Amino acid sequence: MLRFITNEKNHKFIVPILSVLFGFIAGAIIMIITGIDPLEGYDAMIKGIFGNLRKFGEWIVASIPLILTGLAVAFGFRTGLFNIGVEGQLIVGSFAAVAVGILLNLPKFIHLPLALLAAGIAGGIWGFIPGFLKARFKVHEVVVTIMLNYTALHLVNYLIKLIPGSTNTETVKILPSADLGSDFLSRITGNSRLHWGVIIALLAAIIFWYIIERTAFGYELRSVGFNPDASKYAGMKVERNIIYSMMISGVFAGFAGAMISIGTFDYGRVIGGFEGYGMDGIAVALLGNNSAFGVVIAGLLFGGLKASSNAMSLASVPKEIGDIIMALVVLFTAMNYGVKKLLLRLRKEEK
Structure with a gap:
């Protein structure tokens, strides 16, 4: 068993698992320091996820947007870009889906796909802006995407109020x-808010994997991100591929917005600040090692930590403990070099 763990070929998935384990151990130490029984804390967490069918459904609901924002960030990472504007792309995608869902009256087989398409296009357009500025004028995408997050927040809050019938807080x-809602999925999960977005999230992960791993287009995107100069010398269109990468990343984020506005809820909301989906997406991508399967697993893990926060509060465990564990998991994930060195040392001692 130890030989399997220390084998360098297995580090790709062993290191994230150890990062999660170390994060939960560190979380237990913090609970002990603050006078909380970690066994009770983790028992409440598990019951908050698997306690009944409704909690299970709400866990999946919390995980859906995290999987999609994780895919958005991971796509940028895999193509050499740091898309820190996922939050803004999610917000405009959310609004686009709501606007189409309210202003158009069409048959469901047209209306629902059109709302999803609008969300993806809106996110893609919001991703096009930093992609174009980086490709054409060498403006760093981190600076532009951060500014566009605030632009999206305040612009969408203004536009929501222009939709007929809207109040100052919601449409x-x-x-x-x-509506992405499903009576069938809700019924089999104890009347939870589980919706068809779970299928979309899984399909998005498959599309991500196929583009990145199985197409010449994906190879070009990765090549440009890894070495733009060599890619240009090889005849690849570097500027175009930078723009495409940011747009595709934005499409994933736009879909995440739709999962919230026409899935979890069925209306648009005026929000006072960022809800953290973009930052959580970075954590999911890091823990998932920027792979489609890894992002799905990491999204489910972080979704579980979020979904179980209320159950932990009822058990007198501060819900912030879940956020602390998430932060610790990301910290240990970022320290993957140190974790790998530890494994290599164990391997040497084994010999």
Whole structure:
């Protein structure tokens, strides 16, 4: 068993697992220091996820946007870009889906796909802006995307209030024909808010994997991110591929917005600040090692930590403990070089 763990070929998935384990151990130490029984804390966490069918459904609901934002960040990472603007792309995608869901009255087989398409296009357009500025004028994408996050937040808050029937805090409900909700999924999960977005998130992960790992287009995107000069010398269109990378990343984020606005909820919301999906997406991508399968697993893990926060509070465990564990997991993930060195040392001692 130790030989399997210390084998360098297995580090790709062993290191993230150890990062999670170390994060939970560190979380237990913090609970002990603050006078909380870690066994009770983790028992409450598990019951908050698997305690009944409804909690299980809410766990999946919390994980869906995290998987999609994780894919958005991971796509940027795999192509040499740091898309820190996922939050803004999610916000504009959310608004686009709601706007189509309220303002158009179409049959469901047209209306729902159109709302999702609008969300993806809106996120893609928001991703196009930093991609174009980087490709054309060498403006760093981190600076532009941070600024666009705030632009998206305040612009969408303004536009929501212009939709007929909206109040200062929310829109009217979207039409049922644009709703991702599912009576079937809700019924089999104890009347949770589980919706068809779970299928979209899994399909998005498959598309991510196929583009990156199985297409010449994906190879070009990765090549440009790894070495733009060599790629240009090889005849690849570097500027175009930078723009495409940011747009595709934005599309994933736009879909994440739709999962919230026409999935978890059925109306648009005026929000006072960022809800953290973009930052959580970075954590999910890092823990998932920027791979499609890894992002899905990491999204489910972080979704579980978020979904179980209320159950932990009821058990007198501060819900912030879940956020602390998430931060610790990311910290140990970022320290993957140190974890690898530890494994290599164990391997030498084994010999």
